[in-house]
Amino acid sequence: MNSDELLVSSGRWLDAGLKQFDDEWDPDFCVHHVAVAVEHLLKAYLVSLHPALIVDRGDWQSMLHATGHGNRSKVPASRTRSIGVTEAFDRVKELLPQHLTVTKTEFLAVAEARNGIAHVGAYEATEMRKILTTCFRVIRPLLESLGASEGDYWKFNSKLRDQLEDEHVTQVGLTVTAKIDRARTTAGRLIYRLNRQDRIAIIAALNARSPQDLPPFAQQVERCPACDGRGWLQGQVWVEEIGIPVQNRSAKFAPTRYQCAVCQLELEGDQLEPVGLHYLVDLELTDEELRQFYIAADVERPGGEDEDAYVEIDR
Structure with a gap:
């Protein structure tokens, strides 16, 4: 029964739970894992005072382990019976009444x-x-009471935590933050452990080619909001044609999807707005690019006052 081990375990469960928070997220896993993280943190605080404080009442064999006499117990330490999460909360609440403001009902x-x-x-x-x-609200005062580092505990999840607590942040904003946090973790695991020279070379190689085989005018390169890479925007391209002579017609590009090969971040639709990738781009197409556009749009090149032609590049 070690307070530091319970603290580390709590952080791992929290991180695993909040990683479920994206557009394909599993709310059951998220809530379950974060609640387990809280239980381990409550018990970490109690164990920091004395291991016996988390032992199930009346379990003599577990009490022997908690008091340093595990060699006399008839069961291994792995079978130690501890109190449940509600009793752990009640005990900590009694010990930290001014710090732990969450009520028993909450x-x-x-x-x-x-x-x-x-x-x-x-x-x-x-x-x-x-x-x-x-x-x-339970985690914060416990970390302070344990003297634990918030940065080490929350890792990349602090922004998501703050946004969850902010009632004005929408579900879309939460999803984008969770995706970026996950992408940063991926980049840290795959790229940032390398030396600088190798890292630069790999990022350059991954950035060199779009993940989609599209005409140049149908995609834009943008710096990734999660890592040092440069990802690719794909979306809709259309040519304004109504009442406009062919030689004066302009094209526009509206992103609908973003992909970064370095950190594997993917955003789409209204997820682009929180990171500033939802802009409209005026394109200056050459005659050859305009011809490619009409081929991609699968329409004949108009010569008169036809409806606007567009092609959605999101394959």
């Missing part, structure tokens, strides 16, 4: 959600955000 919703997911695979999904923010 915390009961966290425990019920975790138990509901673990035992019957269900909980009140509409309460997800409230449950997570309650967990964060």
